[in-house]
Amino acid sequence: xxxxxxxxxxxxxxxxxxxxxxxxxxxxxxxxxxxxxxxxxxxxxxxxxxxxxxxxxxxxxxxxxxxxxxxxxxxxxxxxxxxxxxxxxxxxxxxxxxxxxxxxxxxxxxxxxxxxxxxxxxxxxxxxxxxxxxxxxxxxxxxxxxxxxxxxxxxxxxxxxxxxxxxxxxx
Numbered sequence: 001x002x003x004x005x006x007x008x009x010x011x012x013x014x015x016x017x018x019x020x021x022x023x024x025x026x027x028x029x030x031x032x033x034x035x036x037x038x039x040x041x042x043x044x045x046x047x048x049x050x051x052x053x054x055x056x057x058x059x060x061x062x063x064x065x066x067x068x069x070x071x072x073x074x075x076x077x078x079x080x081x082x083x084x085x086x087x088x089x090x091x092x093x094x095x096x097x098x099x100x101x102x103x104x105x106x107x108x109x110x111x112x113x114x115x116x117x118x119x120x121x122x123x124x125x126x127x128x129x130x131x132x133x134x135x136x137x138x139x140x141x142x143x144x145x146x147x148x149x150x151x152x153x154x155x156x157x158x159x160x161x162x163x164x165x166x167x168x169x170x171x
Contacts, residue, residue, distance in 0.1 A: 024048055031059070034070050041105055043092065047074040053119065060121040063159045064142030071108075071145050071157075073119075091157075108157060108164055116147040122156060131156075131168045138167050 024044060026035050034057060038044055049056045050073035062069040072092050091108040122128075122144040128137035140158055146169075148154035154169040 027051075027056075030057075031070075033068070034059075034072070037070070038072065041092075043072075043074060043105070046077050048077055049073070050075040053116065058119060058121050058145060060143030060145075061124070062142045062144070064124070064140075069142075071119075115149045115152070117150045119145055119147045122146045122158075128156060128167070129169060132171050133168060138165075 026038065026049070030038075052075075053073055056073045058071045059068055060071075061067065062071065074092060092105050122140075124140040124143050128140065128144075130137055138156075138158060138160070141161060142159055144156045144158035146154065146156055148170075153171045156167045156169060157164055158167065159165075
């Protein structure tokens with residue numbers, strides 16, 4: 001599976017006209033700042049929002065810088081003219097990096113992102129339980145994303161200061 005974009009690629013909030021034409025309409029419940037970041041990122045050129053989970057995005061301070069970030073569930077779009085259905089699920093963290101409205105994108109740690117039936121924001125102040133591998137649980141710098149697959153597995157996805165990493169809670 002190819003990564004969404006290079007980790008921490010900085011993006012401006014200006015979008016070429018051809019990218020806006022190729023991007024699908026966003027749900028009316030999409031927060032305006034998230035809509036701007038998604039359009040500017042170019043992610044919607046070859047991805048669709050994954051509406052198989054509600055909500056399709058989570059908002060928190062995932063990198064611990066005191067500003068709102070978003071994690072978005074995306075589905076890779078099949079190439080034009082292809083009979084393939086596409087549909088590979090991917091997740092991306094969109095984090096503001098400046099007061100000028102620039103955003104950075106970090107893909108989730110594939111293949112360590114669990115299949116999921118649900119997800120939620122795990123507050124940085126909440127206790128992280130010892131995971132299946134044992135050892136000391138991570139100390140969170142920001143909020144994290146808890147993802148789970150019913151009757152199967154769960155994992156905490158968090159920012160370690162350099163990238164998103166996975167800490168398995170159950171298998």
